[in-house]
Amino acid sequence: MADRLVDLRSDTVTRPTPGMRRAMAEAEVGDDVYAEDPTVTALEERVAALFGHEAALFVPSGTMGNQIGMRLVCEPGQEILCDADAHVVTYEMGAAAAIFGISTRTVVSSGGRLDAAQLIEQVRPQDNWHLTATAAVAVENTHNRGGGLVQPLDQLRALWDWSRGAGVAVHLDGARVWNAHVASGVDLATYGRLADTASVCFSKGLGTPVGSVLVASAERIATARLWRKRLGGGMRQVGVLAAACLYALDHHLPRLGEDHEHAQLLAERLGVDPATVQTNMVVLDDLEAPLVAEAAKAQGVLVSQVSARRIRLVTHLDVDRAGIERAADVLAELLDR
Numbered sequence: 001m002a003d004r005l006v007d008l009r010s011d012t013v014t015r016p017t018p019g020m021r022r023a024m025a026e027a028e029v030g031d032d033v034y035a036e037d038p039t040v041t042a043l044e045e046r047v048a049a050l051f052g053h054e055a056a057l058f059v060p061s062g063t064m065g066n067q068i069g070m071r072l073v074c075e076p077g078q079e080i081l082c083d084a085d086a087h088v089v090t091y092e093m094g095a096a097a098a099i100f101g102i103s104t105r106t107v108v109s110s111g112g113r114l115d116a117a118q119l120i121e122q123v124r125p126q127d128n129w130h131l132t133a134t135a136a137v138a139v140e141n142t143h144n145r146g147g148g149l150v151q152p153l154d155q156l157r158a159l160w161d162w163s164r165g166a167g168v169a170v171h172l173d174g175a176r177v178w179n180a181h182v183a184s185g186v187d188l189a190t191y192g193r194l195a196d197t198a199s200v201c202f203s204k205g206l207g208t209p210v211g212s213v214l215v216a217s218a219e220r221i222a223t224a225r226l227w228r229k230r231l232g233g234g235m236r237q238v239g240v241l242a243a244a245c246l247y248a249l250d251h252h253l254p255r256l257g258e259d260h261e262h263a264q265l266l267a268e269r270l271g272v273d274p275a276t277v278q279t280n281m282v283v284l285d286d287l288e289a290p291l292v293a294e295a296a297k298a299q300g301v302l303v304s305q306v307s308a309r310r311i312r313l314v315t316h317l318d319v320d321r322a323g324i325e326r327a328a329d330v331l332a333e334l335l336d337r
């Protein structure tokens with residue numbers, strides 16, 4: 001049954017391909033806490049260059065990448081401003097507050113879409129002893145709870161241009177910035193240069209079992225290395241994991257468009273406006289989510305319940321065209337579409 005399941009819950013469910021496993025098995029390794037793992041170093045240098053930054057750090061998860069990234073640009077007692085549905089405040093267990101003493105303040109956005117003016121209006125000055133100072137703004141691209149929405153480049157630019165004069169930093173949660181790049185055609189370096197710190201994930205659309213990379217200035221990455229060790233994220237012969245990430249850049253990044261096409265196909269078959277599907281996620285609203293999820297599961301299709309009335313489908317490497325068609329058949333019949 002497991003092999004016949006079409007698992008559309010998330011793009012994190014992928015398993016490493018035979019080619020990726022071979023790359024992992026053959027990786028040259030060393031002790032990365034001593035910064036002596038050549039494969040990790042190669043990955044860090046490659047990702048830093050891709051995003052137009054001086055340096056990078058391999059971390060175990062997107063959560064660690066985000067939290068260290070935010071700590072680099074925000075002191076305890078200061079605040080980070082972000083969208084109310086951002087991953088950093090919704091799914092990271094209150095880490096900014098619990099671990100770093102960082103206060104977060106949220107703004108309700110329209111479906112996760114960045115509105116630079118709306119955020120800027122909420123920023124509090126750093127030289128007023130009555131107020132919690134806003135040290136940074138966090139942006140998510142693509143936006144997970146926004147259904148894989150690609151942030152508009154003009155808004156990213158407006159925020160960045162304003163932030164330079166205001167002394168406010170920008171952190172990018174780029175867990176799926178690869179999908180944004182493929183969908184929009186905007187260079188990864190363009191996205192990278194519009195952020196002071198950015199965390200990018202390999203264990204989502206790129207299909208590795210683990211791994212994220214944080215990019216920033218060399219000085220900030222030196223500090224990030226200390227934070228990673230302090231949080232228990234110092235890893236040893238971890239080139240086996242970095243090799244999977246290098247493999248993914250060569251073999252899986254170029255195929256992400258296929259996931260986006262599959263999402264379009266699902267949208268068409270399920271009566272979702274294709275314009276609302278920008279990358280690899282399809283959101284189905286106004287339904288009894290637990291009932292639909294249960295009935296789909298009984299027919300071998302796994303979906304994710306975002307809320308009582310909303311279901312999310314995520315396309316990825318491990319679901320081919322035939323799987324997408326099967327999922328569309330099952331869901332179309334269940335939803336009478």
Ligand SMILES: Cc1ncc(COP(=O)(O)O)c(C=O)c1O
Nearest residue numbers: 061062063064087140144173175
């Ligand atoms: C937008 C976004 N940011 C960060 C993360 C965190 O990644 P991880 O699960 O590796 O901690 C996720 C995970 O799904 C995500 O969707």
